[in-house]
Amino acid sequence: MSNGSTFPPPRRSRGILLILVAVVMAVGVGGWLVWRSPGGGPAPAGAAASGSPTDRGSAPTDGTGGPAPTDGAHRLQGRTVLLDPGHNPHNRDHTERIARLVDIGNERKECDTTGTATNGGYAEAEFTLDVVRRARALLKAEGAKVVLTQDGDRPYGPCVNERAAAGNEVHADAALSVHADGSDPGNRGFHVILPAPVSAGAADTSAIVGPSRQLGERLADRFAAATGSARSNYVGHGTGLDVRSDLGGLNLSTVPKVFIECGNMRDPKDAAQLTDAQWREKAARGITEGITDFLAR
Template sequence: MPYDESVSPTPRRWPLIVAAALAAVCLGAAGCGAGGDSGGAQARPRQGGSGMSAAPPSAPPSQSAPAPAPGKTSASPTASASPSKSAGGRTSGPLSGKTVVIDPGHNPNNHLHTREINRQVDIGTTHKECDTTGTSTDSGYAEARFTLDVSHRLRALLRAQGAKVVLTYDDDRPYGPCVDERARIGNEAKADAVVSVHADGSAVGNRGFHVILPAPVRGGAADTSKIVGPSRDLGTRIAGLFVRATGSAPSNYVGGNTGLDTRKDLGGLNLSTVPKVFIECGNMRDPKDAALLTSASWRQKAAQGIADGISSYLKG
């Protein structure tokens, strides 16, 4: 949608978002009583990031470093996790027995395979591109590199809590996967939760994160009737705990400062039969957001916020 310079974050709303998530955390927790195709702003005709071709991926120096060991504090919902090895050699922990699928948006090599990724696939209600290139910062840090890095960090945090974690791809294929395959991977894994990781490609001045939720959709292979409710719960928890972990504000251009947006045009959501959300962690085209997205320490905080939201959702 057109950028309106009069729109700005409303800090007084942020505590409400955190409070909603923390209230959900406490619903099933003892001792809590007394005391959120890629996504992108809906106006852009893309399945993820931005419709533009990204600059050839070039990571900033901090990106190439391996994800640091998860650092937890007592304030984090995942901090109490104390994973151990069971007799069978499997990691046990508070998320033991749960399956999480992480979907790193786009692919760093999509820009080399435009014919393949432009192929139309059926998303139930219509047809869309197999995948898109995603966006990048002005310095050339590709969204697809960002999403892989955050996904690796997120995987480590969830595995430390005992979850089985599946990535839709791990920089192990020349392009894609297509959006319908991304949804199918989560469905076939019978995932308890799926999160598609992205960063946006909007106008300068548009800042903040938002979590994209599935709308009620039915048509062809698409039927979200069973996942709309649980996906909203998952997305709300992620949004609130992402604020707390990163200090980032909810988007000032999507979602009315709630950090939540509902869409019916994304194949990855329409075709999912398990609870699933997308998160746009920030806007790569805004210099201030780009400074965060290219920071390894901030990416660790982003992964922690997403992990906290997933953990809260799975623990009920």
């Protein structure tokens, strides 16, 4: 008997209605997951609704098919680094040209020199080019713009004043001249050369002495850690740091700049490291990390 009011449906009808609702929801969620999956294909098993790269079953890329930079990568984006491979493999063929004197502010010195070599004939100029090329690749991977004073593409030089000017012209955020020493056997280890206060002629290092020391300290720490080499036992009183006023590459620089003597080529133990390609890769990494520490501070 009805009195005009609506009564709840029988229990069986309610159960059928709940089943239909569940089916509709399942179909809707399944379609959403297919739409979220890459390329419109099936979503990976266990995919979550967050839509993160891992959840979507694909790793982020850098646009070239390789993995995208992780946190901390490209720390040198927008920075310019000047790398100066000491000497030149062809200097020995142009001794008169490199012997001419150039003004370095507080005196006049040779345009360049031939550099030293190991007892086995491995030239410093070849060593510096190899290390610098390795460091260039690592620095560019960090996002830096890297400028070289020479890449084995010059008949000689450049002169020391030109090497300083190269960093100044590109307004380098950091500049490094890479060398290896030619001291007596038994003298071992690396050292970093810092600019002294110089104000004479075209030289004025007042603005770069402080930041260059910071660069040098970070470079020494990182180079030691990366290579396992000890700081010099004959220069710097154990600090691995030396201050000089007679180097045109430092005197004429207007940007933070240091030199690194990576080891002594005339010592057999140091020479064994310097001639080892794996060790040179470590040296390049230490250089890169030192520069990065300085610029990303």
